[in-house]
Amino acid sequence: MxxxxxxxxxxxxxxxxxxxxxxxxxxxxxxxxxxxxxxxxxxxxxxxxxxxxxxxxxxxxxxxxxxxxxxxxxxxxxxxxxxxxxxxxxxxxxxxxxxxxxxxxxxxxxxxxxxxxxxxxxxxxxxxxxxxxxxxxxxxxxxxxxxxxxxxxxxxxxxxxxxxxxxxxxxxxxxxxxxxxxxxxxxxxxxxxxxxxxxxxxRTLPIGKTRLIGYVLSSMRLYNDARIGAAILLWEDFLRFGAIPEDVEGIIDYIRDVDSIEIAMILRQTQKGDFKVSMRSKRYADVSAIAGRFGGGGHLRAAGCTMQGQPEAILEQLLQVSTDALGQ
Amino acid sequence: MxxxxxxxxxxxxxxxxxxxxxxxxxxxxxxxxxxxxxxxxxxxxxxxxxxxxxxxxxxxxxxxxxxxxxxxxxxxxxxxxxxxxxxxxxxxxxxxxxxxxxxxxxxxxxxxxxxxxxxxxxxxxxxxxxxxxxxxxxxxxxxxxxxxxxxxxxxxxxxxxxxxxxxxxxxxxxxxxxxxxxxxxxxxxxxxxxxxxxxxxxRTLPIGKTRLIGYVLSSMRLYNDARIGAAILLWEDFLRFGAIPEDVEGIIDYIRDVDSIEIAMILRQTQKGDFKVSMRSKRYADVSAIAGRFGGGGHLRAAGCTMQGQPEAILEQLLQVSTDALGQ
The missing domain is CATH 3.90.1640.10 (inorganic pyrophosphatase (n-terminal core))
Structure with missing residues (x-):
């Protein structure tokens, strides 16, 4: 100052x-x-x-x-x-x-x-x-x-x-x-x-967010020798847990924190049906480049994009590009 | 000094x-x-x-x-x-x-x-x-x-x-x-x-512990207007998630952190079959008194005991005493 x-x-x-x-x-x-x-x-x-x-x-x-x-x-x-x-x-x-x-x-x-x-x-x-x-x-x-x-x-x-x-x-x-x-x-x-x-x-969370964290950690999938972790959240999941879209904030950190993970991603369906994709990386992968391939952007370690389609098909596309970003 | x-x-x-x-x-x-x-x-x-x-x-x-x-x-x-x-x-x-x-x-x-x-x-x-x-x-x-x-x-x-x-x-x-x-x-x-x-x-967790957190948060039950939160972990859950007993450490905090919760408890089955009960309270409930009723002890806000029997029956006993501890 x-x-x-x-x-x-x-x-x-x-x-x-x-x-x-x-x-x-x-x-x-x-x-x-x-x-x-x-x-x-x-x-x-x-x-x-x-x-x-x-x-x-x-x-x-x-x-x-x-x-x-x-x-x-x-x-x-x-x-x-x-x-x-x-x-x-x-x-x-x-x-x-x-x-x-x-x-x-x-x-x-x-x-x-x-x-x-x-x-x-x-x-x-x-x-x-x-x-x-x-x-x-x-x-x-x-x-x-x-x-x-x-x-x-x-x-x-x-x-x-x-x-x-x-x-x-x-x-x-x-x-x-x-x-x-x-x-x-x-x-x-x-x-x-x-x-x-x-x-x-x-340390004060609403029950809806707590349930959402539980669901993400229980259901997340691991790829590439557990170096990529991904979770899909459908609109109906938010309704089921009594959670709001804002509750997803910070949950991706729990995926990134897994010791083996380099790239974490959450695909969150919005109310109108498209998917907001959030990505984080831990040490070396450039997630802004991955997001950029799908019209999004961000920083080296935190980026995002919006994608249309079925969640499994979207995830498949993301995984292909992410595997390249792992570099091995 | x-x-x-x-x-x-x-x-x-x-x-x-x-x-x-x-x-x-x-x-x-x-x-x-x-x-x-x-x-x-x-x-x-x-x-x-x-x-x-x-x-x-x-x-x-x-x-x-x-x-x-x-x-x-x-x-x-x-x-x-x-x-x-x-x-x-x-x-x-x-x-x-x-x-x-x-x-x-x-x-x-x-x-x-x-x-x-x-x-x-x-x-x-x-x-x-x-x-x-x-x-x-x-x-x-x-x-x-x-x-x-x-x-x-x-x-x-x-x-x-x-x-x-x-x-x-x-x-x-x-x-x-x-x-x-x-x-x-x-x-x-x-x-x-x-x-x-x-x-x-x-911020570095093994995948087994991450899955265990996810399971506890997804499966925990709420009682007394969500002022009591309880989770049961069977021995087979540890095997299923590739987790070890030590991985349970700290997970009870996620239950206590739910805004409505006053008393959090985890019943963890040990390899020999009994249940180690961990309890936490947030503001006023004396969990050492609850644990004391079952032969355990601890502090005002963190206590525990060991109990034998079926998990549902154990939980029932704990809830009866815990409800009294809520004081209303």
Missing amino acids: MIEAAAKMAQWLRLEDGFTLIAHTSPDGDTIGSSLAMFYILTCMGKRVQVVCEHIVPYLYSFLPYAEAFNTPDTAEKSYKNAIAIDCADKNRMGKAVGIYNASMLTGSIDHHKTNTAYGDYVLHDENASATGELVFHLWQHLGVAVEKSKTALDIACSLFTAISTDTGNFSYCNATPGSFRAAAALVEYGIDIAEINRLVY | MIEAAAKMAQWLRLEDGFTLIAHTSPDGDTIGSSLAMFYILTCMGKRVQVVCEHIVPYLYSFLPYAEAFNTPDTAEKSYKNAIAIDCADKNRMGKAVGIYNASMLTGSIDHHKTNTAYGDYVLHDENASATGELVFHLWQHLGVAVEKSKTALDIACSLFTAISTDTGNFSYCNATPGSFRAAAALVEYGIDIAEINRLVY
Whole structure:
């Protein structure tokens, strides 16, 4: 983080009043936690402030203090002079809330994405930060807002810990730096209950998703000496388990985690009948190339495409290309 | 950690030569990682040193540098003058290796368990440390062994990070203190690949265990408005999935993690036919009392017992007592 940028932003926050904090669409733990932390900090400074997001906060993050206070762009107060985009790499990430942003007299952006376009009058950006929450933590320390030992300090620390934890996969991804761990140390120092945060964020599943995981792991098939693992989820399976399409998120990791697996794939039938194919690889296979062969794309280790037809025929096509990608 | 105790132990390590480091029986990540880190540190100091454990290092930890060098009490060098018990609350935890310990001229103990009996000539003990690895980290810093930036420093850091990470559930249990996070920050600073360590320790499962998880989640039954979840694993299920009894470890957490569940239980048939019952509770139910009714015991949130008979009849008995424990 650039100290100078933090100082400039801190001065703005001290001098002005009336702030709209804007989280990105399909909000995650970082944008929600960082926005709520900024909300508290500005409140402690005696400022009028509101949090806004186009979409509602997922149930998963509803435990965060004041999470219920998020406004939609429609219900938000329009008279506030200042707006800050939180964890939004570009203006599009604000969705419909960008209208409030563009109509504000002074604007800012706090973000850690590499692709940040440095929009706004005050930009606090560091692509080496593991999370926007890490930047808000430093800004908080810089501001020296006197909230130590209070219930509010606990709320800020809880929100920022959740932000950093979720963007680093609970301190397990390679973006978790010494700085992330040091920020976490300082936040735990405030007395937050990390065991409870972890339980709520990572260890609370609806029964429908649990059944779906069970079905995928029981029914997945192994190919090429168990180096490829694949599961098919039909629309009727979701109905049978009382699961929703979002529940499939993360389940592919269970397939990839099998020790022998290099390529994992899940073919998920959508309500209209086509198949969304998700692919992951562990060490060397380029799944973006596989997805690319079927009109999709993505990253080296995570990619996807959409395909039409019978699931067995689709799987057959995917396996042919995947076998080549195994390279042996 | 008591600075004085660390200074005293550091002086002993500097003055003497020939150290046997003893890990506890059924070794876990903390005792293995801490022992290996001490092994490197003493080696860097030019000392003759060996690591000893009654049991072999689980496959899970075989990625740790030099993990293959563990001796059994039988194959260990007997002429070394000094012995240090690592992560052993009392002498019994050393198993058969206690013979080497008792025969040594000078002995030490590095441990974080509350129940440590303060045996040995040099005791480095702090029950507030999340892991013995945290104590070894401080001892390492105290010794100031000049291994910075070297491959050996990376090996020490990797072993200590694994020790602290495994004893704190990857920094998610309530024993993960600001000190644990700060130690982790310093260890990550050495350049270790935490994403790879996490993948190897937490995200690598044999196919047999994966199938077992799938079966448990697909077949588990819900009772009392889904506040009780129970699964039965017959001996033939293990054969069917190519799983071993140890594979059941941790699977009960998937049941407890279902949002509605208060009490989780798994009835596992052993090879000789009886059933080992494992129980977990989430917030208020006392599962040690339930287990106690059937001759078992444990903690408030984790307990177990062994029962004879048909699985359905056993489950029926458990459910009756568990329903009372739900309190409504």
